[in-house]
Amino acid sequence: MANQGATFRPDTTEGVRELVAWAAAEATPLEILGHGTKRSVGRAVQAAYTLDLAALSGITLYEPEELVLSAKAGTPVAEIEALLSEHGQELPFEPMDHGPIGGGAAGRGTIGGIVAGNVSGPRRIKAGAARDHVLGVTAVSGRGEVFKAGGRVVKNVTGYDLARGLAGSWGTLAVMTEITVKVLPRPEATATLVIRGLADGEAVRTLCAAMGSPYEVSGAAHLPSAAAEAAGLPGRRAATCLRLEGFAPSVAYRLERLAALLSGLGGAERLEGAPSAALWRAIRDAAPFAGSDAPLWRASVAPMAGPALVSALEGHALSHFYDWSGGLVWIEAGSGIGDGGAAPVRAAVAATGGGHATLVRGDAAVRAAIEPFQTQPAALAALSRRLKAQFDPAGILNPGRMPAAN
Known part of the structure; x- marks a missing residue:
């Protein structure tokens, strides 16, 4: 269909479906991305082609009085936030902009990337995570089939909440092409x-x-x-x-x-x-760590366990700070540590009673040598593999990025 290493930029759901169906038939892996601001999260994807969703952009529905907005997956969050601001509204989950900590520009993250990573900011402790505000999605499975989940109101969500289930899957289950979210009035x-x-x-x-x-x-x-x-x-x-x-x-x-x-x-x-x-x-946006290329970890533990986690990392952490009342700890590891800090960070998380840690910035060698995402318990890992097999049996969507996709 194309030269090895080519990048495809479809601008419709049907265009995405055709490409994924071809890739599935040929067992050809695809890297899925918007503007690539979160490309450093997880292992590097080993894919023959890139499916770039940047052209799949635009707000398709906005009803301020109903507190609902729909946008194509490649729509920049900055564009959505600007429109909401004009009407005194906002995305209540306060999504982080990964661009600066990854060495890129601010304001380029897309709504598809935000939902795929379940990216949530400081207000999560009060308003909930990104997935809690997703009402519906249109997506293409790894089988090359278009499906819709959820709707435009919360009451449409019954049974297994697939729309929210895709949040945090990092593009390994399906390619979201349009997303509907709940918005809220901006505080006075x-x-x-x-x-x-x-x-x-x-x-x-x-x-x-x-x-x-x-x-x-x-x-x-x-x-x-x-x-x-x-x-x-x-x-x-x-x-x-x-x-x-x-x-x-x-x-x-x-x-x-x-x-x-x-x-x-x-x-x-x-x-x-x-x-x-x-x-x-x-x-x-974890701004204290922008402008550096040292390994950066995002650890989630019980709030009161945060200081103990940092104490256990003495000699390994260059800098840190706490969000979510202490339950989210950002940790910049020393660049001279061979595994990017994976062993001491994971050991410290386990010693504080459990939680999880994700490497959100690291060089290619470190990301290839370790598991950037927290290893799942055996039962959960088995469930994740079964889910992957249902949605993407040929394993063509972002293969290798997450454990269940390996």
């Missing part, structure tokens, strides 16, 4: 309480106390001094950050009450408007 006001100088353990206890309060915290992160400086908080002092959102009078009241609750920790700074928004963009 946002403010952040910043407490300076806390050590990691005390900071995470503070985050958890704030999350357990009645003040509806929508962001809870702790940045050690170097990370705080890189995120735009000068002074070379650690920063424990708590975000509140909502109607202006409510935010003002809750901010006062939260400050009073935490007054024993010393004075707190308050950020509002643009400075608050800039800080949470930096946290969302």
